[in-house]
Amino acid sequence: MTAIIDITRRTSPRLSTLAVTFMIAAAGLASHSGAARAQSGPPAFPVTVATPLAKHIKTWDEFPGRFEAVARVELRPRVSGYVDQVNFKEGTMVKQGDLLFTLDKRPFKIAVDAAKAEVARTQAQVIFAKADLERAAPLVETKVLSEQVFEQRKSSLGVAEAQVLSAQAQLHSAELNLEWAEVRAPISGRVSDKKIDVGNLVIGGQVNSTLMATIVTTDPIHFVFDTSEADYIRYARLRQSGGLPSSRLAPNPVRVRLADEATWAHEGTMDFVDNAFNQRSGTIRGRALLPNKDDLLSPGIFARIAVYGGDMDALLVPDAAIVSDQANKVLFTVTADNVIAATPVTLGPVYEGLRVIKSGLKPDDRIVIEGVANPAIRPGTKVAPTEGTIRLPEKATAQN
Numbered sequence: 001m002t003a004i005i006d007i008t009r010r011t012s013p014r015l016s017t018l019a020v021t022f023m024i025a026a027a028g029l030a031s032h033s034g035a036a037r038a039q040s041g042p043p044a045f046p047v048t049v050a051t052p053l054a055k056h057i058k059t060w061d062e063f064p065g066r067f068e069a070v071a072r073v074e075l076r077p078r079v080s081g082y083v084d085q086v087n088f089k090e091g092t093m094v095k096q097g098d099l100l101f102t103l104d105k106r107p108f109k110i111a112v113d114a115a116k117a118e119v120a121r122t123q124a125q126v127i128f129a130k131a132d133l134e135r136a137a138p139l140v141e142t143k144v145l146s147e148q149v150f151e152q153r154k155s156s157l158g159v160a161e162a163q164v165l166s167a168q169a170q171l172h173s174a175e176l177n178l179e180w181a182e183v184r185a186p187i188s189g190r191v192s193d194k195k196i197d198v199g200n201l202v203i204g205g206q207v208n209s210t211l212m213a214t215i216v217t218t219d220p221i222h223f224v225f226d227t228s229e230a231d232y233i234r235y236a237r238l239r240q241s242g243g244l245p246s247s248r249l250a251p252n253p254v255r256v257r258l259a260d261e262a263t264w265a266h267e268g269t270m271d272f273v274d275n276a277f278n279q280r281s282g283t284i285r286g287r288a289l290l291p292n293k294d295d296l297l298s299p300g301i302f303a304r305i306a307v308y309g310g311d312m313d314a315l316l317v318p319d320a321a322i323v324s325d326q327a328n329k330v331l332f333t334v335t336a337d338n339v340i341a342a343t344p345v346t347l348g349p350v351y352e353g354l355r356v357i358k359s360g361l362k363p364d365d366r367i368v369i370e371g372v373a374n375p376a377i378r379p380g381t382k383v384a385p386t387e388g389t390i391r392l393p394e395k396a397t398a399q400n
Contacts, residue, residue, distance in 0.1 A: 044384040047371035049334050052315035053390040054363055057351050059314070060255065060306035063286075065225025069216035069299045070289075071187055075100065076211055077204030078180040081107065083196055090193040094185045094215065101183035101194075101212055103202070108178035115171035122163040129157035180204070189217040216299055219292040223256055223268070225305050226283035235309070244310045247286065248273050254288045255306040264306055266290055266297070306349070315361050316354035317390060321369045322347070331361065332368040332377060340368070340381045353393040 081103035088100045133153045139145035185191070192214040196202060202210035238244035245252065247270035255264035268290030277284045288305060290297065323330045325342070333343045343365065348356030361367075369388055371377055 044338065044382045045371065045374060045376055047334070047368045047374075047377065047383045047385055048388040049366040049385040050369050050388040050390045051364060051366060052317050052357065052361055053354065053392070054313065054315055055351075055392075057312060057314050057316075057356070059309040059312050059356070060349055060351075061227075061231060061309045062304055062306050062349055063225040063227055065223055065303065065305055067297050067299050067301045067303065068222045068224050069189070069218070070220060070222055071189070071217045072299075073186050073189075073215045074211055075183065075185075075191075075213040075215060076209040077101070077103065077183055077202045078209075079103065079108070079177050079204045080202060081181060081204070083198050083200050083202060086194055086198060088191055088194075090191065092191060093218075094188065094191045096185055096188045098185045099182055100185055100191065101196075103181040103183070105178060105181045108174065108181050111174040112171070112178055115167065115174040118167040119164065119171050122160060122167045125160040126157065126164055129153070129160040133157050183212060185215060187215055187217060189215045191215050218295055218298075220268075220289050221292040221297050221299070222271075223254075223288045223290060223303065223305055225286055225288075226278070226281065227286055227307075229277065229282055229284075232277075232284050238310050244308070246273075247307075253308045254290075256288070256290060256303050257306070258301070258303050270307070314348070314351065314356045315363060316351060316392075317357055317361070317367055318353075318369060319350070319355050321367055321372055322355065323372060331357075331365075332372060332379075334366045334368060334383060334385050338383055338385055340377060340379050340383055342379045354390070 083101060084104045085102040086100070087102060088094060088098065094100065133150075133156075136145050136150050136153050140147060140150045194213055195211050202212065204210070235244065235247070239246045251269035251271065254268050254270055256266040256268065257264045258266075268288045270286065271289040272287040274285040286307070288307075317331065321331060322345075323332060323342075325344075328344050329347050331343045331345050333341050335341055343360060345360035346358040348358040350356070366385065367390075368377065368383075368385075369390065371383075377383070
């Protein structure tokens with residue numbers, strides 16, 4: 001105002017009066033406009049809101065785990081000897097009974113021949129003992145030979161017959177060792193690389209027998225995973241209420257997804273639940289059985305499994321609408337006054353591209369589904385909502 005008076009003093013009296021009047025009026029108008037803006041507050045931000053999608057769904061609980069072979073055998077020799085031949089290609093499929101390793105058979109053949117000779121010797125002794133006993137029988141009747149001598153000859157025949165049995169057992173053992181000199185596949189599956197080369201000595205028939213190779217089955221294949229105590233109790237409650245049979249007794253369905261897969265491409269069934277919890281981890285082990293005819297799945301591969309958890313009435317929202325607040329998950333909802341409110345929720349699994357909300361959300365809550373990424377959108381913010389709709393993705397709708 002002082003500046004205005006200074007300007008008017010340098011002009012004519014009439015012009016000064018008009019200028020002062022105009023400037024005062026302009027200043028008053030500007031002051032009124034500023035006050036009006038301050039009274040109306042900042043502008044409302046546009047967002048799109050929708051109520052959660054209510055749907056009766058089949059629930060699937062996800063767990064990480066790894067594939068394991070249904071059967072795994074460490075190939076170890078039953079007899080000791082030098083490796084003479086390796087009769088397989090490493091990493092290929094073998095059938096039960098296929099010859100994999102051959103040990104030097106010469107010592108075992110010699111043992112068989114020696115056992116056969118011992119059998120023949122003892123059988124000759126039996127023949128002689130029988131003839132001797134037959135000759136002694138009439139002499140006993142005529143008292144030429146005493147009863148004691150007769151009984152000794154009878155005993156000698158029994159000993160000779162027993163020696164035959166012992167020699168025959170030694171022959172069977174030698175023949176078995178000769179058979180075991182050929183190390184064959186005990187199961188059908190994929191064989192590993194050889195752990196021993198030709199010319200090396202292997203130790204067999206002991207606790208520390210030499211490992212020669214391993215064989216694992218490939219079809220079907222197991223998937224092993226751990227579940228928490230809370231999940232186990234929930235499944236037990238479902239079983240008690242009749243909502244879900246026990247996986248110990250019924251082949252409940254499962255689905256598996258590999259790391260590079262966007263869909264649950266592999267289906268199988270539960271076939272085992274452990275009988276106790278691991279005291280260190282507080283989890284219990286479950287196992288599923290899956291077909292593997294195309295040999296895609298291999299023991300040791302990491303994947304995720306979805307276990308059928310029963311039917312439920314669920315509220316579904318898009319993952320993009322969920323905000324992380326430290327360790328909590330939050331949905332931005334809009335009140336009746338069009339003000340943003342933070343609603344903490346508990347998340348469930350993903351169903352057909354939408355997230356299941358276990359708790360914290362009501363069916364009539366208006367959720368912000370577009371505009372969440374705007375940094376100005378926060379609890380207490382005034383918004384201008386536009387009504388939208390949450391729908392299942394087109395692919396999921398077509399599948400249903």
